Amino acid sequence: MKEQNEGAIFYAMRDSHYVIKFIGEIRLTLCGALDRHLERVLSSGECQHVLVDLTESDFLDSTTLGLIAKIAIRAKEQKLADPVLVSVNADVTRTLLNMGFDRIFVILDSLPETVTELKQVPMVQESLEATQQRIINAHKVLMSLNETNYQAFCNLVSTLEEK
Numbered sequence: 001m002k003e004q005n006e007g008a009i010f011y012a013m014r015d016s017h018y019v020i021k022f023i024g025e026i027r028l029t030l031c032g033a034l035d036r037h038l039e040r041v042l043s044s045g046e047c048q049h050v051l052v053d054l055t056e057s058d059f060l061d062s063t064t065l066g067l068i069a070k071i072a073i074r075a076k077e078q079k080l081a082d083p084v085l086v087s088v089n090a091d092v093t094r095t096l097l098n099m100g101f102d103r104i105f106v107i108l109d110s111l112p113e114t115v116t117e118l119k120q121v122p123m124v125q126e127s128l129e130a131t132q133q134r135i136i137n138a139h140k141v142l143m144s145l146n147e148t149n150y151q152a153f154c155n156l157v158s159t160l161e162e163k
Helices: 028-043 062-077 090-098 128-145 147-162
Strands: 008-014 017-026 049-060 084-086 106-108
Touching: 008 028, 017 028, 017 062, 028 062, 028 128, 049 062, 049 090, 062 128, 090 106, 128 147
Parallel strands: 017 049, 049 084, 084 106
Antiparallel strands: 008 017
């Protein structure tokens, strides 16, 4: 059985440029920390440009994808430049394209050079209810991107909302 590649999320902010880097397998266990971090950064008013670095990502679950989509939606709401997403993994890129991320991100297949130092997003523990609401919200973002996503996740969201 293949050993799971534990994921990590790093970030940097310099001169209104925000970089977030995902490494390994990013799953639900990291989403509470990710969502809180994104809310803080995107609400700060300091961010004008966003780069999402997936060059070292092996897998992103659907909750993580919903939170990444949230970055682009919030950037658009704040009238920021189109966020850039970099993916070199064919499976990850295929998933992004199937989910409609090319409509909300500029997707590149190589990473621009940067000199910014990255800091790890700190882990947080949250309640089961908060985790469930985060899953629902992330999947609703994915559902809003296209009809295929809507069909893929509407039953999951309905089931979770009934609990």
